[in-house]
Structures are given as C-alpha cells and as structure tokens.
Amino acid sequence: MQNIESLFGPSQAIEYPKEILLEGLFNTHTHLRGGIKKGDGRSETFIPYAAAVYEDMLSIGNTIPPLVTTALVAEQKPFWQSLVPKGMASTVHVAALATEKTDVEDIITGLDKPLGDPSAILAVKMFLRAVSNSGGFDVDNLDAVIPLIRAMSDRKKFKHRRTLPVLKIHAERKYTLLGRRISFIDRERAAVERDIERILMLVPEANIEICHVSLASTLEAIDYYQLRGYNVFGEISPHYGHYTTDDLFEDGKGGTAMNSHPFCLPIFKTPADSAAIRSAMTSGKPYFHFGDDEACHDNNPTLESGVKINSAGLTAGGQTQIPEAVISSVLEDFIEARRPLSFAQAFLSDNARQLYALPVGRRTVRFVRKDWVVPNTIEREFPNGKIVRCRVAMGGQTRKYCLAS
Numbered sequence: 001m002q003n004i005e006s007l008f009g010p011s012q013a014i015e016y017p018k019e020i021l022l023e024g025l026f027n028t029h030t031h032l033r034g035g036i037k038k039g040d041g042r043s044e045t046f047i048p049y050a051a052a053v054y055e056d057m058l059s060i061g062n063t064i065p066p067l068v069t070t071a072l073v074a075e076q077k078p079f080w081q082s083l084v085p086k087g088m089a090s091t092v093h094v095a096a097l098a099t100e101k102t103d104v105e106d107i108i109t110g111l112d113k114p115l116g117d118p119s120a121i122l123a124v125k126m127f128l129r130a131v132s133n134s135g136g137f138d139v140d141n142l143d144a145v146i147p148l149i150r151a152m153s154d155r156k157k158f159k160h161r162r163t164l165p166v167l168k169i170h171a172e173r174k175y176t177l178l179g180r181r182i183s184f185i186d187r188e189r190a191a192v193e194r195d196i197e198r199i200l201m202l203v204p205e206a207n208i209e210i211c212h213v214s215l216a217s218t219l220e221a222i223d224y225y226q227l228r229g230y231n232v233f234g235e236i237s238p239h240y241g242h243y244t245t246d247d248l249f250e251d252g253k254g255g256t257a258m259n260s261h262p263f264c265l266p267i268f269k270t271p272a273d274s275a276a277i278r279s280a281m282t283s284g285k286p287y288f289h290f291g292d293d294e295a296c297h298d299n300n301p302t303l304e305s306g307v308k309i310n311s312a313g314l315t316a317g318g319q320t321q322i323p324e325a326v327i328s329s330v331l332e333d334f335i336e337a338r339r340p341l342s343f344a345q346a347f348l349s350d351n352a353r354q355l356y357a358l359p360v361g362r363r364t365v366r367f368v369r370k371d372w373v374v375p376n377t378i379e380r381e382f383p384n385g386k387i388v389r390c391r392v393a394m395g396g397q398t399r400k401y402c403l404a405s
C-alpha cells in the first residue's frame with residue numbers, strides 16, 4: 001500500500017540514462033523543399049542534419065512543381081538522395097500528392113515499385129482544400145479521390161507490396177459544404193467528422209494516417225476507429241504535445257508579441273489538447289507514431305516566397321527543427337513520463353516501419369546525456385555567396401541528449 005505521505009512529498013528525482021541507443025529512426029513527415037533539381041538551397045542546408053539522425057525519412061511532395069506523378073517523383077527523389085552526405089545510411093522516400101485529377105493507375109504503379117526504384121512512391125499525402133501550403137494541389141471534393149482510395153485499398157492491385165499503402169491526410173476543413181468558413185480551432189474536428197468518417201463508410205479497409213494530430217478529440221476518434229477494427233493511425237508531431245495557442249503570443253521575455261517561428265498548421269490548441277497528445281505519444285499504443293512535420297524555412301523577409309515571413313508580411317506554417325534536438329525532446333518526454341525506453345523506440349521507429357512496410361531498421365544512433373543549447377539558426381553558405389539561414393523553432397532551449405559522433 002502506498003504511504004499517504006509519499007503522495008504529498010517532493011516528487012522523486014528523475015533519472016536520465018547516460019546513454020540511449022535507438023535503431024532505425026524513421027521520420028514520416030518532413031518537407032525537404034527545393035523543387036525539382038532547382039536547389040534553392042533549403043534541401044542542401046537541411047538534408048545533412050536529417051540524415052545524421054534518420055535512417056529513413058518521408059518527404060512530402062508539396063514542392064514546386066508538386067509531386068503528383070511518378071515521373072515527377074523520379075526526377076525529385078534522386079536529387080534529394082544525392083544530398084545525403086557520403087557514409088550516412090539514410091534513405092529519402094517520397095509521398096506524392098493526391099489531387100482531384102490524380103491519374104490513379106500511375107500512382108498505383110509508383111506505389112508498387114520496389115523501394116530502391118527512383119519512381120517508387122512510399123505513400124500518398126492529401127491536403128484538404130486551402131488548409132495549408134499545398135500550392136493549390138489539394139482536394140475539395142472528396143468523391144473525386146474515392147477511386148484513388150479504393151485502388152490503394154485493393155490488395156489485388158499490388159504485386160510487390162506487403163501491406164496497403166498509407167494515405168496521409170492533413171485533416172482540416174476550412175469551409176463547410178456551403179462555403180461558410182470554419183474557425184481555425186474547429187477545422188480538424190470538422191475534417192475528422194466529415195471526411196475521415198466518409199472515407200471509412202465508402203472504403204472501410206482504407207489505410208489512413210491522420211497527420212500531426214492537434215486535438216484530444218482526434219485521439220479519441222482514433223482510439224474508437226481502432227477498437228472498431230478500422231486502419232486509422234495517428235501521426236504525432238512532438239511540438240503539438242508542448243505548444244498551445246498562447247505560446248504563439250510570447251515574446252520570450254515575459255511580454256506579449258506574435259512569435260511566428262513556432263507557428264504551424266494545424267494551429268496549436270489548448271493545454272488539455274497538448275497534454276493529451278503528449279500522453280498518447282508516451283502511451284505505448286502501436287497506432288501512434290512519430291513524424292515531426294519539419295520544414296526548412298529561409299529566414300529572409302525580403303523574399304516573396306520560400307521563406308518563413310515574406311516581403312508582404314505573410315507567415316508560412318511549419319517549424320524548422322534540428323532533428324537531434326527533436327529526438328532529445330522526445331526522449332526527455334518518455335523519461336519524464338516514466339515510460340520505458342522501449343516505448344520510445346517503438347514510437348520513433350518500429351510502429352511506423354510496420355505501418356509503412358519498411359524493413360526493420362539496421363542503423364543504430366547513440367544519444368548521450370549532456371546539456372546543450374539548441375542554436376537559433378542553421379545556415380549554409382553557397383559558392384555564389386548566397387546564404388540560406390533558417391530560424392530553428394527550438395532555438396535557445398536546453399536539451400538533455402546529444403548525438404554521439
């Protein structure tokens with residue numbers, strides 16, 4: 001029986017292991033940017049950071065032009081892969097975008113290619129209309145993509161794949177059916193109730209991932225779908241387990257100002273939502289996995305596009321991350337929640353590897369206990385004198401684990 005005094009006494013000190021080994025880290029949601037062979041500097045700047053940590057990463061095809069065909073994927077993927085530094089075992093995969101005009105057979109062909117093929121598509125990403133930065137390559141009329149979802153859910157369509165491909169959904173609705181604008185706070189709930197459930201009614205075997213869950217009610221919905229036998233999975237971006245709407249209005253010195261660098265879409269919600277996401281992340285439930293939705297945003301407000309805040313003052317959603325810091329923060333969350341590190345391994349790799357039918361990870365990364373301060377920027381200077389500098393959302397924070405060289 002528990003001693004009543006222990007309930008009110010000082011909480012037990014947390015013990016942080018000196019060393020943590022993780023195998024086959026897999027980030028299911030990164031935006032490597034750059035556009036086909038254009039090399040605007042963001043891919044070149046960011047990929048070495050990601051490759052240092054992840055054995056596999058899935059890059060979303062909302063580039064310019066958007067990756068909506070196998071031919072476009074075959075042009076883009078080798079370019080990204082070529083930026084992985086020599087000697088680092090890190091593979092870039094691609095999620096093609098679904099649109100109302102998707103050529104279903106073409107995408108199915110890409111989804112059935114062996115992973116090493118340049119035109120292989122690992123998954124399909126669907127943005128609902130105008131909720132984020134999809135360059136207009138998104139979906140308003142859900143009925144128009146049902147043939148694609150049906151084909152993706154038909155095992156007979158695939159000769160090589162072991163499992164059905166994943167449909168990644170940015171589940172937010174900006175407008176009601178009659179064109180009324182939905183409040184920022186309610187957009188994810190609207191999409192879950194209207195779109196996720198309609199897909200499940202029409203294609204019950206669909207393999208769906210709700211990207212970057214931002215609401216406790218979405219976690220409840222996923223628990224419900226899983227209990228009912230549907231294949232609905234939750235991607236958890238750890239910053240949704242830490243930030244709330246109010247954090248967007250902190251100047252870092254105790255004053256109030258709009259801080260655009262943590263700003264992400266979906267928008268952060270309440271402290272209760274954030275706590276629910278952190279607890280789902282550390283729960284050990286196999287249907288939640290890691291994908292941090294990072295993007296390299298150039299910190300150059302004189303440019304019109306491709307930057308965090310542009311010359312017109314418009315701010316793009318998305319956090320620039322240093323993967324080493326993100327993994328440290330996830331490890332700290334598991335340790336502080338007193339959950340076993342085997343749960344962290346499953347969350348950061350195994351659960352998503354199973355869902356995406358990737359082979360078991362072979363690369364071990366070693367994190368060691370050492371306080372370090374996350375730099376405010378990552379940057380790279382190019383031979384022509386151009387400097388790409390991205391402001392890191394976690395910049396200035398002290399993290400407890402660093403990557404051992």
Ligand SMILES: [Zn+2]
Binds near residue numbers: 029031060293
């Ligand atoms: Zn994203």
